[in-house]
Amino acid sequence: MDINYTAILPEIMLSLVGICIMLLIPFVPRERQTHLGYLALAGIVLAFFGVAMGWGQTDLAFSEMIFQDDFGQFSKIFFLFVSTVILLISMNYLEQEKLFQGEFFVLLLFATVGMLFMATSADLIMTFLGLEVLSISTYILAGFKERERKSSEAAWKYFLLGAFSTAFLLYGIAFVYGATGSTKYLQIAEAIQASPDYSLILFVGLGLMMVGFGFKVALAPFHAWTPDVYEGAPIPITALLAVASKGAALLALVRILYQVFPDLSQQWQAILWPMAVMTMAIGNIAALTQSNIKRMLAYSSIAHAGYLLVGLTAHNPLATQGILFYLVAYAFMTLGALIVVQIVGRREEQHTTIEDYNGIGYRYPFLGIALSVFLISLAGIPATAGFMGKLFVFSAAVQSQMYGLVVIALVTSAIGLYYYLRVIVSMYMGEFKTEKIPITISMPLRIILTLLVLGTLYLGILPGSLLNLAEEAASF
Amino acid sequence: MLASYVPIVIFILVALSLPVVGLVVGRLIRPYKPHATKLMAYECGVDPEGDARDRFSIRFYIIAILFVVFEVETIFLFPWAIIYRRLALFGFIEMLVFLGILIVGYFYVWKKGALEWV
C-alpha cells in the first residue's frame, strides 16, 4: 500500500492539536478558556511546517485518495492563512462577548482539516468526508452564541440547507459512480474519455453534483440562505463561511470540473454560464437595498462568487490561475472588511447598520482608511487586489471567447460600485453621533488590519509574485 | 422473473401469520379475569404518572444523540474485522487510533457532565 504521511501531515497536526484541546477543556477554568486559542495557533503553525515538509513533492497517496501537488499545497497555505486570521480575531471576539468556551477553537481546527482535505482530495469519498467535516463544524460554530436567537436561527438555516444540499451532492456522486464504475477522480476521467456515448445517468449525476456545490458556494439560485446565516452567525464565523468555506467548495469544484469532467466541459459550461450571470446580478442588485452591513457583505460575497464563476466557466489554464489569485485577493479584502465590522460592532454586535458608520472616517482615521481600502478593492477599482483579480479572471473568459459573460460581469460590477461607495460616503460625509461605548481596537487586530491593508495594496500594485505562484499551482 | 419473488411472498405470509396465530391461540387458552390494577399501563412496576404523550426532558435527547453517534461509529469495526488478517499489524494500529479518538470523545462528554442525570 502506498501510505504517504507527508501528504496529510498538516491535517494530522491540526487534528492532533484539536484532540489535545478537547482533552484539556474540562480542566481549564472558564475565564481562561480563550487561552486555549494559543494552543490552536501552535497547531496551525505546526500545520504550516507540515505543508513545508511536503513542499514540491507530487504524489497520489493513500490508494489514490489524496493528491499531493502544487495546487493542493497552494490551497493548503491559503486555508491555513485564513484560519490563522480567523483564530486571532475570534480570540478577541470571544473575550469581548464573554463566550468562554474552548470548543470554538477545536471546531475551527476541525473545519480547517475539512478544507484541506477538500482541496487535495482525489476521490469522491474523500471530497464528501472533507466537506462534511467542514460543514458539521461550521453548523455548530454558526450557532455558537447559543443564548441568542439570531445565532441559533442562523445555525438551523445553515444546517438545513447544508444537509439538504449534501443529499443532492451525494445523489449525484452515486450516479456518477454508477455511470463510470469508480469514485476516484482519475479513473472517472478515464472512463468518460474511453466511452464518448455518455449515458443519461452521468449527466444527471453531474447536474446533481453541481446543485450540491451550488449551495455550498452560494451560487444563485441556491444562495437564499447566505444573508440570513451571515447575519446571524458570530462575525469571525461569518468570515470563515464567506472566505474559507466558500473557497474550499470552489476549489473542490475546480478540481472536479477540470480534472474529472474536462470532456464534458460543453455541458457544464452551459449550466455555469446562466448561473454566473444570475449570481452576479442577484448579488449586486440585492446588496443595494441592505441596511445591515453584514447582510450587505453577504450579498457582496455572492456577487464575488459570481465573478469567480466567470473564471470557472472559461475553462483554460489562465482561468485556474485567475481563480487562485482572485480567491487570495477576495480573502484579504473580505477578512479585512469583516474585522472592521467586528470592531465597530462592539459588544453583542449592536452596531451593524450602515448608519452606525456615519462619521467614523474622521473620528477613527485608522478604521476609516482601512475599511475604505477594503471596500474600494471589493468594488474593483485599480491599484487594489480586487481589480487585479477581476482583470485576470475576466481576461481568462475573454481568452475563451465568452464576451457576453464578461460584458455582464463588467456591468454588474459597475452596479456594485454604488453600495460599496455608499458606506465610504457615510463614513466621511455622515454626521457622527456620540456613542455610548467608544470603539476600541486591540493591538493584535490593529496589526492584522494593517497587514491586510498593505497586502490588498501590494497585490493591487505588484501582483507578479502571487501570480507566479498561482501559475505554478494551476498546472494540475 | 416473478418466480424470484416467491420466497418474499412466503416470508411475508409467515411474518403475518406469526402474530395472528399467537394472539388467537393466546385468546383461546388464557383465563380472562380483569382487575383494575392489571389493566393499568405498565411502567417498570411503578404507578403510571400522567400521559405518555408528554413533553420529555431534554436530557433524553442528549443521551439519545450521544447514543446514536457512538453506536453508529462501531459500523467501521465490521469491514475491518472481515479483512483483519490481510491488514495485519497496520490495520490493528489504525483501528486503535480510531477507537482512541472515540474514547477521547467519550471522555470529553463524560467530563462535561452530559451523562449526569440531574
Add this chain to the structure above:
Amino acid sequence: MVDITHYLVLSTIVFSIGVVGVLTRRNVIIILMSIELMLNSVNLNLVAFSDQLQDPSGQVFAIFVITVAAAEAAVGLGIIIALFRNKETVNVDEIDLMRG
C-alpha cells in the same frame, strides 16, 4: 430478476419523498427525518451500483454516508434543542427573525 432499474426507481421515489418532506413539512423534527430519507436513498443507489459493478467502493461509501449522517443528525438535534430553548417552538414558520 430484479435488475438495477428497480433499485434506481425505488431510490428515486424515496429521494423524492425526502425532498417533498423537507420543502412542505413545518415541523423541524420531520424535516430532519426527511433529510435522513434522502441520504438513505443515496445509500440504496450506492449499494445497488456496487452490486452491479462488482466493485466494493460503493459499499464503503455507503458506510461513510451512514456514519456521517448520524453525526449530522446529532448536530441537527443539538441545534434544534438550542433553538427550542431560545424560542419554544419546533415550527419552521416561526423561525423568522431575519428577513430581507
